Amino acid sequence: MSNEIRRNMALFPIGIVMKLTDLTARQIRYYEQNDLIQPARTEGKQRLFSFNDVDRLLEIKELIEKGLNIAGIKQVFDLKAPITMETEITETSEKTRKELTDKELHQLLKQQITNPGAFRHGENVLLRGELSRFFH
Amino acid sequence: MSNEIRRNMALFPIGIVMKLTDLTARQIRYYEQNDLIQPARTEGKQRLFSFNDVDRLLEIKELIEKGLNIAGIKQVFDLKAPITMETEITETSEKTRKELTDKELHQLLKQQITNPGAFRHGENVLLRGELSRFFH
DNA sequence: TGTTCATGTAAGGAAACCTCACTTGCCCTT
DNA sequence: AAGGGCAAGTGAGGTTTCCTTACATGAACA
Numbered sequence: 001m002s003n004e005i006r007r008n009m010a011l012f013p014i015g016i017v018m019k020l021t022d023l024t025a026r027q028i029r030y031y032e033q034n035d036l037i038q039p040a041r042t043e044g045k046q047r048l049f050s051f052n053d054v055d056r057l058l059e060i061k062e063l064i065e066k067g068l069n070i071a072g073i074k075q076v077f078d079l080k081a082p083i084t085m086e087t088e089i090t091e092t093s094e095k096t097r098k099e100l101t102d103k104e105l106h107q108l109l110k111q112q113i114t115n116p117g118a119f120r121h122g123e124n125v126l127l128r129g130e131l132s133r134f135f136h
Numbered sequence: 137m138s139n140e141i142r143r144n145m146a147l148f149p150i151g152i153v154m155k156l157t158d159l160t161a162r163q164i165r166y167y168e169q170n171d172l173i174q175p176a177r178t179e180g181k182q183r184l185f186s187f188n189d190v191d192r193l194l195e196i197k198e199l200i201e202k203g204l205n206i207a208g209i210k211q212v213f214d215l216k217a218p219i220t221m222e223t224e225i226t227e228t229s230e231k232t233r234k235e236l237t238d239k240e241l242h243q244l245l246k247q248q249i250t251n252p253g254a255f256r257h258g259e260n261v262l263l264r265g266e267l268s269r270f271f272h
Numbered sequence: 273t274g275t276t277c278a279t280g281t282a283a284g285g286a287a288a289c290c291t292c293a294c295t296t297g298c299c300c301t302t
Numbered sequence: 303a304a305g306g307g308c309a310a311g312t313g314a315g316g317t318t319t320c321c322t323t324a325c326a327t328g329a330a331c332a
Binding site for chain 2: 277278279280281286287288
């Protein structure tokens with residue numbers, strides 16, 4: 001839940017994603033253009049990628065290496081989606097992602113932090129401490 | 137171990153860190169200037185922050201809010217360091233961080249990914265799959 | 273009142289990113 | 303052999319984000 005929020009936080013600029021995935025900027029933009037990913041944007045329209053985006057790009061890369069074309073990859077993702085069970089929920093959270101991430105997520109984080117003590121030691125702390133839990 | 141690598145990966149530009157911590161760029165740079173953090177840099181000298189850096193900035197913020205000044209915060213960190221046990225190891229890994237992160241970490245990641253199959257299903261996969269494990 | 277500390281703010285420049293358009297290499301098909 | 307489509311490279315021109323440096327401000331305090 002807040003797990004999903006974390007995975008969907010828009011955090012990385014394209015330069016970092018290039019290094020993490022070893023894809024070129026051209027490729028990443030091309031995949032976006034073909035609807036394989038939908039990274040968030042800053043106000044200035046620069047792309048911001050989440051962990052999920054990076055994960056997906058790595059999947060795309062593998063499939064490309066296996067010789068699939070864009071249409072094939074799209075097909076694979078369409079087939080994989082239902083497997084995660086309860087497609088509706090997945091779709092819902094995808095919507096949540098697109099609407100929440102860009103506008104309110106950082107705000108949410110801010111509130112939790114700038115409201116000192118209010119969430120300390122609680123289940124809802126997204127950063128500080130939770131951050132440690134980002135890594136098992 | 138590779139856990140520590142992940143926590144120390146230089147990933148975020150200052151803009152993101154501002155949102156995550158609700159600190160101003162001025163503050164973040166000032167804390168760096170006073171040696172409270174040592175973010176990595178891109179070749180073009182732009183700051184890149186790791187999870188550990190963000191975590192530390194949040195600690196700094198808390199202490200600032202409690203009324204500590206820079207010297208006090210420095211003191212707190214000096215006192216906290218030995219508690220993590222085996223200071224030497226901590227120092228070593230700090231060195232590892234500074235030297236590894238900037239130069240070789242992404243390279244390391246690249247290799248593991250561009251060498252398809254070699255690390256699949258192994259313990260050493262840092263991304264794809266491991267990425268999911270970033271979140272417990 | 274003057275000093276120090278933490279931060280704000282402004283200027284000028286550089287890095288990183290953006291879109292658009294054209295090109296290239298490869299694989300097909302005719 | 304020619305033509306077409308796909309995935310990606312490359313270049314131009316512009317915008318956004320970040321950099322350092324320097325000066326300003328407000329609070330605390332000697």
